Amino acid sequence: MNQLPIQNPVKTINSREVAEMIGKQHKDLLRDIRTYLSYMLKANQEIKKGERKIAPSDFFIESTYVDSQNKVQPCYEITKLGCEMVANKLTGEKGVLFTAQYVKRFNEMEQTIKPNSTKLLLQTALKHEEEIEEIKTDVQVLKNTMRIDGAEEFQISQKGREKVIECLGGKDSNAYLKISKKVFSQFWRDFKKYFVIPRYGDLPKKRFDEAIQFIEEWYPDTSTRLEIKALNEQQSLDFGEGA
Structure with a gap:
């Protein structure tokens, strides 16, 4: 002492x-x-x-x-x-x-x-x-x-991935198989642009809750949503024809 x-x-x-x-x-x-x-x-x-x-x-x-x-x-x-x-x-x-x-x-x-x-x-x-x-x-x-810690960074990564997969219609969807890379890129681009950071790990700790809300509210832009819809409808038609 x-x-x-x-x-x-x-x-x-x-x-x-x-x-x-x-x-x-x-x-x-x-x-x-x-x-x-x-x-x-x-x-x-x-x-x-x-x-x-x-x-x-x-x-x-x-x-x-x-x-x-x-x-x-x-x-x-x-x-x-x-x-x-x-x-x-x-x-x-x-x-x-x-x-x-x-x-x-x-x-x-x-x-x-x-x-x-x-x-x-x-x-x-x-x-x-x-x-x-x-x-x-x-x-x-x-x-x-102060920046977010490792656990918070992992949580944002996981929730972001889940949101994109949801928007694509699931991992078994036609859209996921064909344009998932494009939609993931769009999501992280929008995320970093909104919070004005070079990488999501640089998110200020005080904005963590805001980041979670952003993920929950995010959707692809209109043209991408239409493309997802068309791809998944085509998948449905293909299944119908196969039946």
Whole structure:
């Protein structure tokens, strides 16, 4: 645990301790943290000039420790906000237990701050309030620029495929056999054009629900629908003649 003096009252929990709390290998937690930091870096690159950028140190602070073999190894000091980010990725009992643990630890650390004057107490409170507002802004910017994750990307891919097959009349339809490639291309072209992205995996996370609705409402253009209808009607006629 890293407990800094009153001059710099930022409290943290070491990543090794957090890894133990959540039952994860430390190397895997380091990988996750570096992924979060890469998202922040990407978000900062997209922030317009003059707007305040995300401060990664508000979440994770690079550090090191000496292992049992006397080798210097990387780790991170994780702030309360960083712990919240880690907790948000956990589900079920594990997430609840970790949240209870880190909240209790930070509360205990906060109780160790004993300002020696009313003036110092007021200064500290004001500084914390300003930092909270800055952090809220950072989190909002991160939410606005974060891309969909792998599970959401897979869901969009599957739902898009299902929608196109439905529009074609099923996988056994004449239209599917003859023009499925064309209709799939049209669907993804329309999807990327609507959301103004180069590939569907670049969809902003905050627009995921909108993307699902887009898929549900999408249909091929008029000429393509007529072509699908004609092909499937021809298939019906062919079956009739065969009977």
